[in-house]
Amino acid sequence: MHVTPRFPVILAALLLSSTPALAHTGSELGGLVSGFMHPITGLDHVVAMVAVGLWGGILGGSLLWQLPVLFPLVMALAGAAGAAGIPLPGVETGIAFSGIVLGLMVLAAAQPSRRAALALVGAFAVFHGHAHGAELPEAANPLVFAIGFVVATGLLHLAGIGIGMLGQWPAGKIVVRAAGAAIALTGGAFLTGMA
């Protein structure tokens, strides 16, 4: 087919003046994205979630999966309390502390007993879950919002485990510990109101 010299100009004009095709604008997708972005856009949540995965990677063994399995379950129970409007004092402080303590655990490559590690992570999951749960009633579709943020939380754990895997190399150990230090500092910044 012969293409006239004006064809590219017309095509460019059409492309530039085109609007997005919005065939499906359901609120479910918006709720899913909103829930997914909720843990990711809060740096205090992000560092703590990544720290859980990182520490799991350092502890190894069954704790590698027990921490990421325990966290959403405890988070759900605390989230239920938050959704029900049951107050929990010091939520933001607890979240900031989770970054500091978990970051220090990673920095020190701490190896406490299995029960102590589970108890510590479970305790911090209460604060994160309560904060998420309090947001649920405001969501247009709480179910898809919950799916979004639970999946995002799990993926942040996975990211932490991935970084923790670097610890199998000597240089990787430095990266892991540096990440722990950065997480602890970020938690400290949130606690002191610097962030």
Added chain:
Amino acid sequence: MIRAALFVLAICATPAYAHGTLPGGGGFYSGFAHPFLAIDQFLLTFALGMTIGNAHRTVVPQAALCLMAAALAGMWLASAGIFLPAAGYVVLAVSAVLGIGLAATIRVPGSVATATAIATGLLAGIGTDVPPATGGAVPAFAAYLAQAGVVSALFLIAMNAAALSAAMTHPVLAVARRVIGSWVAAIAVMVLALQLTG
């Protein structure tokens, strides 16, 4: 010549109908889409599939048949005006239990898997607002097609999840199944709490 042909095609063009050209296809698709769009039902059916996939291999076909039969029964009950009270709560509660079972890697016995499949099918069927095949406002043929769509979708969701679960034999993938179970339980518990208190 090409210009002339394009001109003729342009002035003869009619709107493109990408959907609904097959008589009855819309009804089937509408029913088929329902279990995917009703997120609570999807969550339950997915959790059921993951659970039966983790059970003994012989459980899967039996549970699949029970799921489909119960879904049909549920839709017929709904069309007869029989509804389950608090079905929404039950859907989430069963999802939470199945999620915890997956997180704990509990291999359910055949009888439990079958009973859960029947419960899931009934809940999904009753919760699906397919109009009754009365021949009134909705022709009987279209209503049957919609019911067939619902059953097909439930079967596909459950069997895909079962296949995924059964394939998770590697230790790392078995951990992934536990994690998925904990996610399902977490989502169901939180939304259940919100509904109960809301």
